[in-house]
Amino acid sequence: MSRRTMALLSQWTSRVFSVDMDGETVYFKIHDTQTGKGGKEVLRMFGNIQKGASCYSLLVSSGEKIHSARFHWKLKDKLSTALPPQCRFSPMCSFLPGVRDSLVHGYFLQAPSSDSSATTERLLRQWLRLDDPLLVCSYLHEENTPRWIQHLWNTEQNHGIVPSEAPESHPATLNLINSDVFYSFQAARDVLQKCADIIPEAASVLELLPCDGDMEARSKPDFPIIVLEGLDATGKTTLTESLRDALGATLLRSPPPCLSPWRARFDQEPPILRRAFYALGNYITAQQIYSQTSKTPVIIDRFWHSTAAYAIATAVNGPVCDLPAEGSELYRWPSDLLQPSVVFLLTLDPEERKRRLKDRGQGETKEEHELDLNQVFRLRVEEAYKRISGPTCISVDASSSAEQVLRQVLLLIKAKRYL
Ligand SMILES: Nc1ncnc2c1ncn2[C@@H]1O[C@H](COP(=O)(O)OP(=O)(O)OP(=O)(O)O)[C@@H](O)[C@H]1O
Numbered sequence: 001m002s003r004r005t006m007a008l009l010s011q012w013t014s015r016v017f018s019v020d021m022d023g024e025t026v027y028f029k030i031h032d033t034q035t036g037k038g039g040k041e042v043l044r045m046f047g048n049i050q051k052g053a054s055c056y057s058l059l060v061s062s063g064e065k066i067h068s069a070r071f072h073w074k075l076k077d078k079l080s081t082a083l084p085p086q087c088r089f090s091p092m093c094s095f096l097p098g099v100r101d102s103l104v105h106g107y108f109l110q111a112p113s114s115d116s117s118a119t120t121e122r123l124l125r126q127w128l129r130l131d132d133p134l135l136v137c138s139y140l141h142e143e144n145t146p147r148w149i150q151h152l153w154n155t156e157q158n159h160g161i162v163p164s165e166a167p168e169s170h171p172a173t174l175n176l177i178n179s180d181v182f183y184s185f186q187a188a189r190d191v192l193q194k195c196a197d198i199i200p201e202a203a204s205v206l207e208l209l210p211c212d213g214d215m216e217a218r219s220k221p222d223f224p225i226i227v228l229e230g231l232d233a234t235g236k237t238t239l240t241e242s243l244r245d246a247l248g249a250t251l252l253r254s255p256p257p258c259l260s261p262w263r264a265r266f267d268q269e270p271p272i273l274r275r276a277f278y279a280l281g282n283y284i285t286a287q288q289i290y291s292q293t294s295k296t297p298v299i300i301d302r303f304w305h306s307t308a309a310y311a312i313a314t315a316v317n318g319p320v321c322d323l324p325a326e327g328s329e330l331y332r333w334p335s336d337l338l339q340p341s342v343v344f345l346l347t348l349d350p351e352e353r354k355r356r357l358k359d360r361g362q363g364e365t366k367e368e369h370e371l372d373l374n375q376v377f378r379l380r381v382e383e384a385y386k387r388i389s390g391p392t393c394i395s396v397d398a399s400s401s402a403e404q405v406l407r408q409v410l411l412l413i414k415a416k417r418y419l
C-alpha cells in the first residue's frame with residue numbers, strides 16, 4: 001500500500017465525501033461506529049438509486065499529482081467501456097474541509113441488477129489486485145432501516161454514513177493551486193518537465209520556453225500593451241485586427257502560433273497538464289511582447305485572464321456563488337508574468353453570441369444544445385474574468401456593430417491615456 005493511500009486511510013473518518021448526481025451535489029461523511037443514521041440528504045441521494053441497485057465508490061489515491069490526474073482521467077474511459085452498459089457512474093470526490101491539497105477524485109457507481117453488480121464487483125476486484133491506486137467502497141442498505149453502511153474493501157472496514165454540510169468553499173478550491181492554476185513560470189514548467197518521458201510533445205514545448213534569466217522584470221514598456229478578452233464569438237478576433245490597423249500595432253495571441261502543433265494534444269490531457277500548457281503559452285507571448293513594445297503598441301488576443309478564468313470556472317463546477325469569493329488569492333496575477341497596460345473584456349448578450357456563432361457556421365443543433373447546457377459554465381467564466389486582479393480590466397458591451405465597438409474601445413484608450 002502506498003504512503004499516500006495509508007495517509008488517506010488514517011484520515012478516513014475525518015473526510016467528507018461528495019457525489020455529483022443528477023445536477024445536485026450530496027455531501028456525506030462516515031461515522032466511526034457502524035450505525036450512523038442516514039439523514040435526509042444522504043437518503044435522498046441513495047433514495048434516487050433504483051431499488052436493488054448496488055453502489056460503489058472509487059477514489060484515486062496515488063501520491064504523485066500528474067500520475068493521479070492521468071489515472072483519474074483515463075478511469076472515466078475505462079469505466080465507460082468496461083462496465084456493463086446498464087451501470088451509471090457520477091463524479092465524486094473526498095476532502096478534508098479547509099485542508100489544502102487534500103482533495104482526491106473518483107467516481108460513484110450504480111449497478112442496477114444482480115448481474116451487473118456481479119460483473120462490476122469482479123472488475124473492481126481485478127483492478128484492486130493490479131495495484132491500481134484505488135480505494136474501493138461498496139454501500140449496503142440495512143434492510144428495514146434508514147441506515148447505509150460504507151464497506152471499505154482495502155481494509156475490510158465498515159462505517160455508517162451520515163450527511164455532511166456543504167463546505168464553506170467549493171472542494172475544488174482546495175487543490176486549485178498548481179493543479180489547475182499556475183502562479184509562476186517555474187510551477188507550470190515543472191509539470192511539463194515531469195511528464196516529458198510519458199508525453200514526448202512536452203519536450204518540444206519545453207524547448208520553446210524562455211530561459212530563466214529572460215523572465216526577470218523589465219523596464220516599463222514604451223508603448224501600451226492591450227489585451228482583448230471574452231467568451232468565444234464575442235468579437236475578439238474582429239476587434240484585435242481592427243485595433244491593430246487603427247493603431248499601427250503588433251497583434252499577438254496567447255497561446256502563440258508556435259504552440260499550435262501541440263495544442264490539440266494537450267487539450268486531450270487532464271487539467272493539470274492542459275492548464276500548465278496554456279500558462280506557459282502566456283510566458284512565450286510575454287517574451288514576444290517584450291521584443292515588440294519598444295517599437296509599436298501591442299494588441300493581444302487572450303492572455304492570463306483566459307487561462308485563469310477558464311481553469312477556475314471548469315474546476316468549480318457548481319453555480320456562480322460556488323466560485324472563490326472576490327478578493328481570493330486564487331484570482332491573483334502571477335508575480336513573474338508581464339502585466340499589460342489594460343484588459344478589455346468583451347461582454348455579449350447570450351442570444352446575440354449564439355446568433356454570431358450560428359452566422360459563423362457553428363452552434364447548430366447538438367452544439368447549440370451543448371451551449372445551452374453550458375450556460376452556467378459561461379456565467380462562471382465571465383464572473384471569474386471580472387474577479388482577476390492585476391491590470392485594469394474594463395468590461396465593454398460588444399453588442400453594437402464592429403465599427404461602433406472599435407470606436408468605443410479607441411475612445412477608452414485615449415480617454416484613459418493608454419496611448
Ligand atoms: N460587433 C459585431 N457585430 C456583429 N458581428 C460581429 C461583431 N464582431 C464580430 N462579429 C462576428 O461574430 C463572429 C465572431 O467574431 P470573432 O471571431 O471576432 O469572435 P472571437 O471572440 O474571436 O471568437 P473565438 O474566441 O471563438 O475565436 C464572426 O462571424 C464576426 O464576423
Ligand SMILES: Nc1ccn([C@@H]2O[C@H](COP(=O)(O)O)[C@@H](O)[C@H]2O)c(=O)n1
Nearest residue numbers: 232254255278302303304306307310311
Ligand atoms: N491564454 C489562453 C487562451 C486560451 N485558453 C484556453 O483555450 C480555450 C479558448 O480558446 P479559443 O481559441 O477557443 O478561443 C479555453 O478553453 C481556455 O481554457 C487558455 O487557457 N489561455
